[in-house]
Amino acid sequence: MNSVVTRTWSSVLFDLDGTILDSAPGIIDALTETFQHLGLPVPSREDFMAYIGPPLLASLQERAGLSEAKAREALAIYRNDFRRDGAFDSAIFPGVVGLLDSLRDAGVPLAIATSKPETQARPILDHFGLTEYFTVIAGASENDARTSKAHVVGHALSELGKAGADTSQAVLIGDRIYDVEGAAAHNVPTIIVEWGYGSPTEATGAIATVYSADRLRELLLGN
Missing domain, CATH: 1.10.150.240 (Putative phosphatase; domain 2)
Incomplete structure (x- = not known):
């Protein structure tokens, strides 16, 4: 298994739509x-x-x-x-809650990095009982001052740092090329989930693609 993929990740950022939620x-x-x-x-x-x-x-x-x-x-x-x-016409993808439980139990700081406005993301995460897993919830701003995925990822990393999290070995989990490009702007690698909304070609530039939450757990935690 590629050591670049299975390294010890100091923090994990998650896209929301198409990665955690089928929205x-x-x-x-x-x-x-x-x-x-x-x-x-x-x-x-x-x-x-x-x-x-x-x-x-x-x-x-x-x-x-x-x-x-x-x-x-x-x-x-x-x-x-x-x-x-x-807002609540969504479903959590299979295996995601168990994955979040495993990452939390391992002490890995987690963040949401979504192009959805934070004012929408927070109540949705509250509704599905997911807020507790994340140290940071970062999204677009309502005034469009922060819109691009690169801006959102940068904001998430900054807020994680303020919370005392180590972001030196951060990784982003997403489903679209915009996730790959936004993370790359901060030298953060991306793992693409195949259950999302992107096409196979959008995984270009990602360090790995995964077909299940169990496989993603293996790459993030080595077990």
């Missing part, structure tokens, strides 16, 4: 409502999957072709609808 149903329903409200052609549910992971403001401009002003209007509508109806 696609609620996100897609809120996006559908947003597009209908604005009178825009509604993509298929399959096409909407590409919106999950990267910062939504960027996706609305790049994928839907909206101007920045129109994209910000759409984002405000989406966030309002998601908070009302879609």
